[in-house]
Amino acid sequence: MSGLEPLDLARVQFAFTVSFHIIFPAITIGLASFLAVLEGLWLKTGKELYRDLYHFWLKIFAVNFGMGVVSGLVMSYQFGTNWSVFSEFAGSVTGPLLAYEVLTAFFLEAGFLGVMLFGWNRVGPGLHFFATLMVAIGTLISTFWILASNSWMHTPQGHEIVDGRIIPVDWLAVIFNPSFPYRLLHMATAAFLATAFFVGASAAWHLLRGNDNPAIRKMLSMAMWMALLVAPVQMLIGDFHGLNTLKYQPAKIAAIEGHWDNSSGGPTPLILFGMPDMQSEQTRYTVEIPYLGSLILRHSLSEPIPALKDFPPEDRPYSPLVFWSFRLMVGLGLVMIACGVWSALLRRKGALYSSRPFLHVLQWMGPSGVLAILAGWFTTEVGRQPWVVYGVMRTSEAVSKHGVAQMSLTLVLFVLIYFVVFGIGLVYMLHLVRKGPVLSEGREVSIGGPGHLRTPARPLSAADENIRAEQKDQLSERN
Numbered sequence: 001m002s003g004l005e006p007l008d009l010a011r012v013q014f015a016f017t018v019s020f021h022i023i024f025p026a027i028t029i030g031l032a033s034f035l036a037v038l039e040g041l042w043l044k045t046g047k048e049l050y051r052d053l054y055h056f057w058l059k060i061f062a063v064n065f066g067m068g069v070v071s072g073l074v075m076s077y078q079f080g081t082n083w084s085v086f087s088e089f090a091g092s093v094t095g096p097l098l099a100y101e102v103l104t105a106f107f108l109e110a111g112f113l114g115v116m117l118f119g120w121n122r123v124g125p126g127l128h129f130f131a132t133l134m135v136a137i138g139t140l141i142s143t144f145w146i147l148a149s150n151s152w153m154h155t156p157q158g159h160e161i162v163d164g165r166i167i168p169v170d171w172l173a174v175i176f177n178p179s180f181p182y183r184l185l186h187m188a189t190a191a192f193l194a195t196a197f198f199v200g201a202s203a204a205w206h207l208l209r210g211n212d213n214p215a216i217r218k219m220l221s222m223a224m225w226m227a228l229l230v231a232p233v234q235m236l237i238g239d240f241h242g243l244n245t246l247k248y249q250p251a252k253i254a255a256i257e258g259h260w261d262n263s264s265g266g267p268t269p270l271i272l273f274g275m276p277d278m279q280s281e282q283t284r285y286t287v288e289i290p291y292l293g294s295l296i297l298r299h300s301l302s303e304p305i306p307a308l309k310d311f312p313p314e315d316r317p318y319s320p321l322v323f324w325s326f327r328l329m330v331g332l333g334l335v336m337i338a339c340g341v342w343s344a345l346l347r348r349k350g351a352l353y354s355s356r357p358f359l360h361v362l363q364w365m366g367p368s369g370v371l372a373i374l375a376g377w378f379t380t381e382v383g384r385q386p387w388v389v390y391g392v393m394r395t396s397e398a399v400s401k402h403g404v405a406q407m408s409l410t411l412v413l414f415v416l417i418y419f420v421v422f423g424i425g426l427v428y429m430l431h432l433v434r435k436g437p438v439l440s441e442g443r444e445v446s447i448g449g450p451g452h453l454r455t456p457a458r459p460l461s462a463a464d465e466n467i468r469a470e471q472k473d474q475l476s477e478r479n
Contacts, residue, residue: 009407010082010399013414015381017074020418022377023370024068029143029188030195031061032136034222035116039129048440052215055120056437057199060429062117065109067425071418082407086388086398090166093159093174094149101145109138143188151180153389154380155248166392178248182241183380189234190376193336194369196226201366202433204359215437217353220362224352228340235333239296245383246297249390250306252383255317256326257293258283262307267300268293273327276319281309283319315386322383329375332368339365 004012035057042050076098079087087094115123115131123131158173159166168174200223206216246253254260258276259268260283270292274283297305308316339362346352384390388398 004404004408006402006404006407007396007399009404009411010402011395013082013407013411014078015378016411017071017078017414017418018377019374020422021068021071021075022373024064024071025139025142026191026194026370026373027064027198028061028068029139029191030193030198031057031064032132032139033192034195034199035061036129036132036136037222039132043125043129049214049218052437052439053218056215056432056435058117060432063425063429063432065113067422071422074414082400082402083388083398084400086393088165089393089398090153090389093152093166093168096168097145097149097152097175101142101149105138105142105145108141109135112138140188143191144184147184147187148175148177148180151183152177154183154384155179156389156392161392166389179241179244182237182244185237186234186241186376187373189230189237190369190373192226193230193234194373196223196230197336197339197362197365197369198367199223200227201363204362205366205433206436207353208356208359208363211436212353213437213439215439219437220353221347224340224343224347227336228344231333231336231340235337238330238333242297246305249384251308251311251315252317252322253297254306254308254310255319255322255383256379257297257305258286258319258323259293259305260308262304262310266304267291267295267302268297268305270296274323276323278316278319283323317383317385322379325375325378325382329372329379332372332375335365336368336372 035054038050038054038057041047042054079094112131112134115128116135119128119131152174155178156166157177158170159168161167199219203216203220203223206212207220242253255276257268258271258274260281262268267290269288269290271283272287272289274286276283291301293305294300294303308319339358342358342361343352346355346358352358386394386396388395
């Protein structure tokens with residue numbers, strides 16, 4: 001590819017694959033917990049509504065989980081193919097952390113996933129609920145280890161460099177590095193929000209088309225309660241994360257703010273919009289709020305924040321991308337908070353399910369959580385540059401020695417294969433969403449256990465769930 005070096009192509013390839021991958025784990029984390037809540041409510045209340053919603057979202061979860069596993073395997077291989085120098089240098093830290101993720105989370109999820117997907121009519125309701133809980137917990141444990149590994153690359157602790165390789169000397173310091181708690185909470189909460197708006201948009205889509213039933217209403221209600229309660233908490237977590245980043249990665253903060261010069265010595269304004277220019281070392285066409293940058297990041301009206309000119313040019317992140325990706329993330333977060341508040345006002349008026357302007361907005365907000373996650377990861381990872389292990393190893397030192405032709409060919413193949421394979425998966429998942437939940441409407445449906453119909457559930461099928469019940473009725477008539 002003209003004008004790009006192997007390093008550039010390796011970075012583009014990794015960014016492409018990880019961006020595709022993160023969509024699926026984010027929804028998997030949220031849906032797994034959502035399914036656990038639905039099944040728990042069904043067991044507690046006995047209302048068929050929750051069971052119907054469980055079966056509906058279980059099929060979507062299964063498709064999403066499968067695509068997440070497949071896309072995640074590619075990420076692991078890329079450490080060896082495109083970033084072999086990094087793997088040799090830091091593999092003694094990242095390797096065990098990823099292995100712990102497999103041993104504690106992936107095995108847990110895989111072990112109970114079969115019961116969760118196919119055991120509804122084969123095991124009792126208590127055991128099935130336990131399996132759902134284990135899968136939900138497994139997704140959170142997986143998040144724990146992945147974020148521990150990635151956070152260590154941002155704020156490395158607990159290691160020594162011996163003979164040109166990193167050697168861990170304190171695993172607690174490695175795992176619970178300074179940025180890890182904030183990044184773990186930020187990512188987990190983002191996954192719940194992304195799922196809430198995915199579920200809420202699905203309900204809004206059906207209501208706008210006249211498919212108004214108790215299951216659809218319950219989906220919307222639960223999603224909007226999540227948005228109302230969690231979106232403000234996410235903004236608070238983000239504030240703490242920003243303060244942590246200011247302490248350990250000040251160049252990233254300067255790039256996010258588009259702030260270049262502290263020679264005046266005064267407080268730093270908040271630049272709402274502008275065009276950072278790396279060549280001229282300034283941000284053009286700025287729209288600013290005086291003092292607010294210092295107030296947010298320093299909690300002071302006089303103390304300035306770091307400026308990009310405080311760092312050598314070779315140590316500065318690429319501000320234009322970081323500047324705008326951060327604003328996209330924050331902007332979407334503010335809209336999520338507004339949607340949560342709007343839903344609360346409509347709920348008080350009894351118009352939550354009938355306000356077409358609100359439903360139209362919510363429908364378009366369906367991908368907002370995923371977009372915010374992608375923007376946040378771009379801010380985090382591009383803002384870490386030019387380091388792959390911050391302050392320890394540069395990205396340019398970590399790449400494998402491949403040629404431009406090799407990297408170009410594999411990048412093109414990745415793009416083509418991903419859009420075909422995962423494009424089909426996404427289309428099918430959206431097809432399941434359009435089908436909507438099927439209400440049992442008082443029909444007796446097996447809840448599993450000895451003596452019950454032992455036909456396994458089919459999570460990847462879009463067929464009507466009532467088929468199983470009709471088959472049971474036919475068997476009873478023959479007998």
